[in-house]
Amino acid sequence: MDRYELYYWPGLQGRGEFVRLLFEDAGVDYTDVARLPEEEGGGARAVVRILKSDSRLPPLAPPVLKHGELLFAQAANICHYLAPRLGLVPSDEPARCAALQHQLTIADVVAEVHDTHHPIASGLYYEDQREEAKKRSAIFLADRLPKFLGYFERVLEHNGGWLLASGFSYPDLSLFQLVEGLAYAFPKGFGRAQATLPRVTALRDRVAARERIAAYLASERRLPFNETGIFRRYPELDPS
Amino acid sequence: MDRYELYYWPGLQGRGEFVRLLFEDAGVDYTDVARLPEEEGGGARAVVRILKSDSRLPPLAPPVLKHGELLFAQAANICHYLAPRLGLVPSDEPARCAALQHQLTIADVVAEVHDTHHPIASGLYYEDQREEAKKRSAIFLADRLPKFLGYFERVLEHNGGWLLASGFSYPDLSLFQLVEGLAYAFPKGFGRAQATLPRVTALRDRVAARERIAAYLASERRLPFNETGIFRRYPELDPS
Numbered sequence: 001m002d003r004y005e006l007y008y009w010p011g012l013q014g015r016g017e018f019v020r021l022l023f024e025d026a027g028v029d030y031t032d033v034a035r036l037p038e039e040e041g042g043g044a045r046a047v048v049r050i051l052k053s054d055s056r057l058p059p060l061a062p063p064v065l066k067h068g069e070l071l072f073a074q075a076a077n078i079c080h081y082l083a084p085r086l087g088l089v090p091s092d093e094p095a096r097c098a099a100l101q102h103q104l105t106i107a108d109v110v111a112e113v114h115d116t117h118h119p120i121a122s123g124l125y126y127e128d129q130r131e132e133a134k135k136r137s138a139i140f141l142a143d144r145l146p147k148f149l150g151y152f153e154r155v156l157e158h159n160g161g162w163l164l165a166s167g168f169s170y171p172d173l174s175l176f177q178l179v180e181g182l183a184y185a186f187p188k189g190f191g192r193a194q195a196t197l198p199r200v201t202a203l204r205d206r207v208a209a210r211e212r213i214a215a216y217l218a219s220e221r222r223l224p225f226n227e228t229g230i231f232r233r234y235p236e237l238d239p240s
Numbered sequence: 241m242d243r244y245e246l247y248y249w250p251g252l253q254g255r256g257e258f259v260r261l262l263f264e265d266a267g268v269d270y271t272d273v274a275r276l277p278e279e280e281g282g283g284a285r286a287v288v289r290i291l292k293s294d295s296r297l298p299p300l301a302p303p304v305l306k307h308g309e310l311l312f313a314q315a316a317n318i319c320h321y322l323a324p325r326l327g328l329v330p331s332d333e334p335a336r337c338a339a340l341q342h343q344l345t346i347a348d349v350v351a352e353v354h355d356t357h358h359p360i361a362s363g364l365y366y367e368d369q370r371e372e373a374k375k376r377s378a379i380f381l382a383d384r385l386p387k388f389l390g391y392f393e394r395v396l397e398h399n400g401g402w403l404l405a406s407g408f409s410y411p412d413l414s415l416f417q418l419v420e421g422l423a424y425a426f427p428k429g430f431g432r433a434q435a436t437l438p439r440v441t442a443l444r445d446r447v448a449a450r451e452r453i454a455a456y457l458a459s460e461r462r463l464p465f466n467e468t469g470i471f472r473r474y475p476e477l478d479p480s
Contacts, residue, residue, distance in 0.1 A: 057398045060345055060391045072337045074344040081337055097312045097321055104314040105300055111351060119359050120372065121379040132360065132372050139361040151300045158297045 002068035004030040004082075007050045009062060010043060012229040013177075015075045015110070016063040021173040022079055024216040026086035032221075076103045079170050088170040095164055102155070102163045102171035106178055109148045113181065114230050116140050116237060130236065137237035141189035145182070149197050156199035161206070175200070176207035181231030186238045242308035244270040244322075247290045249302060250283060252469040253417075255315045255350070256303040261413040262319055264456040266326035272461075316343045319410050328410040335404055342395070342403045342411035346418055349388045353425065354470050356380050356477060370476070377477035381429035385422070389437050396439035401446070415440070416447035421471030426478045 004023065008016025016032075023030040033050075036042025050066070051058050058064070059073030065081070072078070080100050083089035089099045114122070119136040120129040152163070152175060159165040162172050179200060182190040194201055207213055216222055225231050244263065248256025256272075263270040273290075276282025290306070291298050298304070299313030305321070312318070320340050323329035329339045354362070359376040360369040392403070392415060399405040403412050419440060422430040434441055447453055456462055465471050 057395060059341060060388070070334055070337065072334075072341045074341045077337060077340045077344055080340070081333075093321075094310055094312075097310065097317060100317045100320070101299060101312045101314045104317055108351075111348075115355065115359075119355075120375050121383070123379065123383055132375075135360050135372075139363065143361070143363050148300070155297060 004028065005033050005066040006030055007033050007047050007062050007064040007066065009047055010034040011223070012226060013181075013223050013231075014063075014229050017177055017223075018075045018106075018174050019063050019065065019078050019082070020221075021177060021213070021216075022082050022086055022088055022170055024221070025173055025210060025213055026088060027212050028086055076100065076107050079103055079174070083170040086170075088173075090164070090166050090169070095166055095169070098164055099169050099171050102152075103174055105148070105151075106171060106174045109144075109178060110181075110230055112140060112144055113185065116185075117232050117234060126232075126234070133234070133237055137186075137189075141186060141193070141238075145186075145190070145193055146196070149193065149200055153197050153199050156203055161199060161203065172203060172207055173213075176204050176213075179204040181225065181229075184225040185231040185233050187233070188238045188240055244268065245273050245306040246270055247273050247287050247302050247304040247306065249287055250274040251463070252466060253421075253463050253471075254303075254469050257417055257463075258315045258346075258414050259303050259305065259318050259322070260461075261417060261453070261456075262322050262326055262328055262410055264461070265413055265450060265453055266328060267452050268326055316340065316347050319343055319414070323410040326410075328413075330404070330406050330409070335406055335409070338404055339409050339411050342392075343414055345388070345391075346411060346414045349384075349418060350421075350470055352380060352384055353421065356425075357472050357474060366472075366474070373474070373477055377426075377429075381426060381433070381478075385426075385430070385433055386436070389433065389440055393437050393439050396443055401439065401443065412443060412447055413453075416444050416453075419444040421465065421469075424465040425471040425473050427473070428478045428480055 006016060006019055008014060020032065034042055034044060034046040036046070038045065047062050050064055051062070058071065061073060063075050063078060064071065064073045065078045080096070080103065083099065084091055089096055116137040117126050117133050118129060119132045126133065155163055162168050163175060208217060227233065246256060246259055248254060260272065274282055274284060274286040276286070278285065287302050290304055298311065301313060303315050303318060304311065304313045305318045320336070320343065323339065324331055329336055356377040357366050357373050358364070358369060359372045366373065395403055402408050403415060448457060467473065
C-alpha cells in the first residue's frame with residue numbers, strides 16, 4: 001500500500017494539524033516529511049522542494065499530501081480524501097457533503113482567526129498592524145466567534161453531540177482543534193464565550209479523551225501552540 | 241429527477257455566482273429560488289426561510305443547494321457535488337482532487353478580495369474601515385494578486401490552457417468569474433497585472449465565448465457587479 005506523506009512547515013501546527021489529527025485518530029502510519037532530520041530529507045527544505053518540483057505541477061502552498069502518484073493541497077480537500085480511507089466519515093454522499101460543509105465552515109473560522117493578528121497583510125509583521133489587529137480581534141470576539149460557535153453548538157445539539165447525526169467523524173477533530181486554538185489564543189475572550197457553549201466544550205473533551213488522540217496530545221509529535229502559527233496569544237488582542 | 245434549487249441573496253452575484261455558472265454552462269435547468277417573485281416564494285425571505293427551517297438542520301450561510309432530500313452549503317462543496325452530475329469534471333479521483341484544490345484556492349482569493357474592502361469586520365460599513373481598506377488593497381494588488389494569479393498562469397501553461405490537464409472543468413468557470421470580478425473591482429491595478437497573465441486572460445476569453453456562457457452573460461439572469469457583492473469598485477482602493 002502506498003504510504004501517506006504529509007508536507008507542512010516544521011515548528012508549527014498550522015493548517016497541517018487538521019490533517020495530522022486524522023492520521024493520529026485513525027492510528028494510521030504516515031510520514032510528516034518536514035519533521036524528519038534534514039539529512040533524511042526533512043526540514044523546511046522538504047516543503048520548498050515539493051512546492052518547487054518541476055517534474056509535476058505542485059500546489060501553491062502546504063499542507064500537501066502525497067499518496068502514491070497523487071499530490072494535492074488544501075487541508076479540507078486532503079481531509080475529504082483521507083476520511084473514507086481512514087474510516088472517519090460514512091461512505092454515503094449526504095454524510096460526505098455535510099462533513100465537507102462543516103470542514104469548510106471551520107476553515108472559514110480559521111482564516112478569520114489568522115486575520116485577527118494579520119488584518120492588513122500576511123506578509124507584514126504583526127507589530128506593523130497591531131492597532132488594526134486590536135480592532136479586528138475585538139469584533140471577532142464580540143460577533144464572529146459567537147456566530148460561528150453558536151452555530152456549531154446548535155448542530156451538536158441537533159445531532160446528539162457530534163457534527164454528523166451518524167456519530168463521530170473527521171470534522172469533529174477539526175472542531176476540537178479550533179476550540180483548542182481559540183482557548184490558547186484568547187483565554188479571556190474565549191473563556192467568557194465557553195459558558196454559552198456547553199456542547200462545543202463537551203465535544204472538545206470527548207475528542208481529547210479518545211485513546212489515540214490522548215496519546216498523541218501527550219507525545220512529542222504534538223507541537224505546542226506558538227506565535228508563528230494561526231492561533232497566537234497576544235495579550236493586547238484579548239483584553240479583560 | 242429531482243430539481244436543483246439554489247438559495248442565494250437576490251441582487252448580487254456573490255458566492256452564488258460560482259454555482260450558477262455550472263448550471264448555466266451545463267445548460268441544466270435550476271431554480272434560483274430567491275430571484276422568484278415574493279408571491280412565488282422568492283426574495284431574500286426565501287434565503288432566510290431556508291436558514292431558519294427547523295424541520296432539518298440548515299447551514300450557516302448561503303449559497304445553499306437543495307437537491308431532493310439533500311441540503312447543504314459552501315460554494316466549493318456545492319460545485320464539487322454538482323460537477324460530476326453536470327459533466328464538468330472527470331470522474332477519476334485525481335482529477336476531482338485537483339479540481340477541488342483549485343476551487344478552494346480560488347475561494348481563498350475571493351475571501352481576500354472581500355477583505356480588501358472589509359479588513360476589520362464584515363459587520364461594519366465600508367466607510368468605517370476605509371483607511372484600513374486602502375492599506376489592505378494596496379498590498380493585495382502588489383503581493384497577493386500576483387502570487388495567486390501567477391500561480392494559475394503557471395498551471396494553465398502546464399496544462400495546455402485549462403486548470404486540469406484533461407481539459408475544461410468547473411474551476412475554469414470560477415477562475416473566469418474571479419478574473420471578471422477583479423477587472424471590475426480593480427480596473428487599474430488588475431489591468432496592470434494582466435499584461436503578465438496572458439494565459440489567465442485567454443482562459444477568461446475562452447470561457448466567455450462558450451455558447452451557453454455567452455448567452456447567460458447577455459441575459460438578465462446575469463446580475464451586474466455592484467457594491468453589495470464581493471467585488472466592489474471603490475476608486476480609492478484602486479489608485480493610478
